[in-house]
Amino acid sequence: MVDLSVDIGALRLANPVMPASGTFGHELARVIDVERLGALVIKTVTADKRIGNPTPRVAEVSGGMLNSIGIPSKGPKHFVEEIVPLYRRFRAPLVASISANTPDQFAEICATVSVPGVSAIEVNISCPNIEDDGRAFAMRPEPTLAVMKKLREASDLPLWAKLTPNSGEIQEVARAAEEGGANAIVVANTILAMSVDIRTRKPSLGKIMGGLSGPAVKPIILRMAYQCARSVSIPVIGCGGIMTAEDAIEYMLVGCRAVQVGTATFINPTAMLAVIEGLEQWCREQSLVSIREIVGQLGDAGDRGAMNWEGVA
C-alpha cells in the first residue's frame, strides 16, 4: 500500500493531485468521483461583481489553449452563502481562490471567505493591481510582499500564493510571498499569449491577449517550479501543462509537494484520477512507501562525459 498523502503546511491532503483554479467545479461530480481528489480548488471569486471578458474566450493553439475568461464573479457574499455550501458534501478539503484589484480589497475578501468549510485560500496575486499601473502583484517582489502581509493579517487560514509566470524574477517574488506570510506557493498561472486568425485577420480572443495553458507550457513552468522550490522553504505546488502522472512526477522531482491539473480535465474529465492512479502505480514499481520520498529528489545533471568536463585542460 503506497502512502500518497502530502502535507501542505498544516493541511494534510490524501494525495498530491488537485484541480487548478478555473478548471473545476461541482459540475465535475457528474462525471467523476471528486472525493478521490487531494483538494478541491474552485474558481476565483473577486471582491467586485464581474461579468467577465467578451467572447471568444477560448482559442486552440498547438499543444494547448488560450483563455481570457476575465474571472466572472458574483462577489464574496454569494460565494460564502451559495458556493461554499455546495461543497459540504465532499470530504476533500475545499480551497477557495480569491482575487482583487487593490491590497485593501484583497485583504477584505480574504477575511470574508475565511469561513467554516474553507480549508485554505489560494490568493491569486497574478491579477492586475490597479494601484500599480495594472501590473500583476506577483510580477515584482515589492507589491507581492505588501499584499501578502495584508492578506496574512486578514485570515488565520493557510494562504497559498498563486504566482504569475509573466515575471522576470519569479524566485524573488516567491521569497517575497514567503516573507509576507504565505503557507505555500502555486507555480504558476497561465502565460500571457495571443494568436491570430489569419482568415479574418482578427485576434483569436475577444480580449486580444489571454493565458496559455496545456502541455505547451510545461517545460517553462517546470523550470520556474524548480527555481522557486530552491528559493523558498514553504511547499511549492506545481501547476502547468500536467496531462499525465509522468508530468506530475517531474514536478515533484524538482521539488513540488503537490500538483494542480487544469487544462487536461477539459479534454479528459478523468485526467486527475488517472494521474493519482499513475502516481500510485509508479511508487509501487519504484518500491516507494510514500510519494513524499520523491519530492525534490532530482539527480545531479550531466552524463558520464560531463564528469570530466572541467578537468580537461
Next chain:
Amino acid sequence: MLPPVMADRADKPSLDVIEHKALILRHESVNADYRLIEVSAPDQARKAVAGQFFHLLCPHAGGLEPFLRRPMSIYRIDREAGTLSFLYKVTGSGTRAMATLREGDRLDMLGPLGIGFSLPLNRAPIVLLARGVGLATLAPLVALATERRHPVTAILSARAPEYLMSVAEMRADGAQVITVVDSDMTSEVDRVEDLLHGLRAQGRMEALYTCGSNRLLLLAQAVARQYGLHGEVAMEQQMACGLGMCFCCVRPFQVENEITHRRVCCEGPVFPLAEAMGW
C-alpha cells in the same frame, strides 16, 4: 443543469454524464457539405434528449491537434437500436479530423450534456424553423414531438434544393415539411414570415423553435412575441470543458431589460426564445 445538492453526504450525486468510446457504425457524405456519423452508444442514447449535445474528442491529426473536444448537437436518437447520429459540416480542424474516422473506428464521446428542448402542454401544434446546421439540432425534436402527438410543421431553409436534408426522414416521422431555398428566393425573411402567419391562421402554431440563423432567430422572436407563443432557440458557442466549469461558452441574454451571461454548455444550449440575443 446543475446536479441536485445532496444534504446527505452518503447520498452521492449520480454520475449522469458518461464518457464512452463508441463504435462507429456508419459514416458517409449526405451532400457536398455535410456528413452523417452513426455510433453505437446504448447507455448514452437512453439518456439523451433532443437539443442536448455530446462533447467529442476528435482523433489527433498530428501531435496534439485538435487539442480540445468539439461540442456537437444530436441529430438522431434511436433508443431501441442504442444508436446516436450526428450531422456535421467540415469547417475546421476538429470536423476535418472527425471526417477521417472510418466505420469500425471508435469515437470518444462525453455526454449527453446540456438542457434539451421542452414541449408545450396538451399536444399543442409546434413549428420548427431551421437553416444550415440548425437542421441537425432541430431534427430530433421532430421525432420527440410526433411521438408525443404534437402536430409538427418544419420549415427547412437552405441555399439551394441540393442542400436540403432530412426532408424524407421528417415526413416519415409525421411532420409536415415546407422547404424554402435562396435559389428561388422562397427563403427570404418576409416570405418565411408570411408562412408563419399562415400556419398560425390554420391553428398549426402554438410554439416555435429555431436554430442556425440569426435572421430566422429575429423573425421567430417577433412572431412569437406577437402571438404570445412558447419559443425556444438552440445556440452555439466555442467551448472548452463542456460541463460548466470553464465559463468559455457564455452568450449574452436579455432578461427583463438586463443583460445576463449564460453558459451555452450547461444553461443551454436550448434557451427561451424571448431572451436570446442575435449575433
